Amino acid sequence: MGQGEFLRIRHEQPHAPGAVGSVWERLRGFLPTLSEVKAYLFLSPLLILFFVFLILPVIASLALAFMQWSIGGVEPNRWVGLANYVRLADDWRFWTALRVTLAYTMAMVVIPYSVALPLALLMNMKIRGRDVFRTILFLPVVTPVAAAGLVFVFLFNTEIGVVNAALIELRLVEQPVSWLGNANTAFFATIVMIVWSQAGFNAVTLLSGLQTITQDILESAALAGASGWSMFRYITLPLLRPTSAVVLSTSLVGAVRMFAEIFVMTQGGPARATATLGLYLHEVGFKYWQLGYATAISTVILVLCQIANLVSARAGRVDWR
């Protein structure tokens, strides 16, 4: 038995129900028991790392955002209050980045899911070789971003890229398309790459979710008269909601934080057409080394991520009908 119990038994006196023990006992109750000390010892390595490399940075970012801080800059680091945020409000590049981020967010919530759901449904139907399909569809997810980026840049290359070659060969276009040279097409090209690298994850996850919808459920629904579209809409889809919520929320939060895929393909070009907040942050922070200002941007990203998380948590609970 623990310390607390031992003490209580030693000092046991008849109490009226609800009466309070001695001050000493209550004080004693605040101290950790042996078991608790042990538990925290087991937890401490992870907790320490967590604190230093996650909690501390987040707290620091709240402070840094109110400072003007640079590395190797001429001016000394100093507190500037809300100046960084005021500057953000006036910064057309920031607003452009925000707009671009929202565009990517909308695309990345809708497209990967819309592609992945039919895929998952298809894979759920066919039994033979399903594992093989699943594995291949998942390969893009485990591919290094840098390698994938290089390949796609080359695929979309204007002069010697295979996409243009195929389009011209199929007589869909007459001139080679400058994919990465135009704002809209660059956006499209990056979306293609992102969907390619993420749809597999969505599809495989949705597939697992689908497989929890057992045969019994479907057969009893069929007996109750459901079939085809109504079966899908009233049985499958609602039962899939938790998994869908996870998939969509991952896409949503990932979209707000998007950096690597776009960086390796376009570095935010052309003319900021693909410059998300993440890319703008990188530019301000690591090209111009204005860390205070860049931290202000990262707090905006943090807030957006939090909003995204809350939205998807809420949506996961809402009745879709």
Place this chain on the structure above:
Amino acid sequence: MEIGQTVPAGRGGVLGGFRNFVVGIILIVIVLVTSFPFFWMVSTSLKSLREVNMFPPPVLPAVPQFENYVTAFTRAPLFKYGLNSTIICLSVMALTCSLALSAGYALVFLEFRGKKLIFQMLLAPQIVAGVAVLLPLFVVLKTLGLLNNRLALILPYTVMYSPFAVFLLRGYLGSVPKELAESARVDGAGDLKILVQIILPLVRPALAAIALFCFIWSWNEFLFSLIFVQAPELRTVSVGIAFLSSLPNFPRETNIILAAASAVTVPVLLLFVLMQRQFIGGITAGAVK
């Protein structure tokens, strides 16, 4: 047979067989589209310089130029990058597994105040990752003098992957019967002994999955390895590849560059294919409630 229903055995029939066929065709097409970039990457890596710059490009090289790979390895210190990445990946694996197991043990088997709070805190960070925390983490690392040190990647990666690891382990640990630990405790075994001798063998599948994610994700990670480690001799494979494309010869010498990219990608793809069941099982266990 309706959408969403798995094909029941023995209910095929003519129409059923046709439906299967169509589904199969569609899936094969999708799979071909998905694997096309990989195919093109490897195919281009084996082409000659002339073939790379041809338009329209040939599908396959006339004669595979395996020496492109040799050139890639002499042009960039890919072995060194690979070594760096391997060291980092293995360290992250070991660290994450042990820390997550340790923390998971406490969370599942021990009672203490603040358990719920700690648990919530450990699972929360999905939001706070990547670009959002890049700058302050950079400042923290700089203050600690860890920049240009492999630890600058190992430790943040561990923190990033631990929530998922703890989540996964908690599920597994939860299914370990508590009586096992209790009877060992009655026999006088200390917590550490219980953990290592009794619990560890039981959660091996979960640890395998965790080790796998850690390795693959650390190998592929780009942002932190770009920013936190600037010294060229400590660069990881991921960043090393990206730097190749900033050479003035890209895209003309794409064959060499994609040879490097293939050399870096194919190992991790193979690793995934070999262990795909554990990997996918682990990931979906986390996602599907």
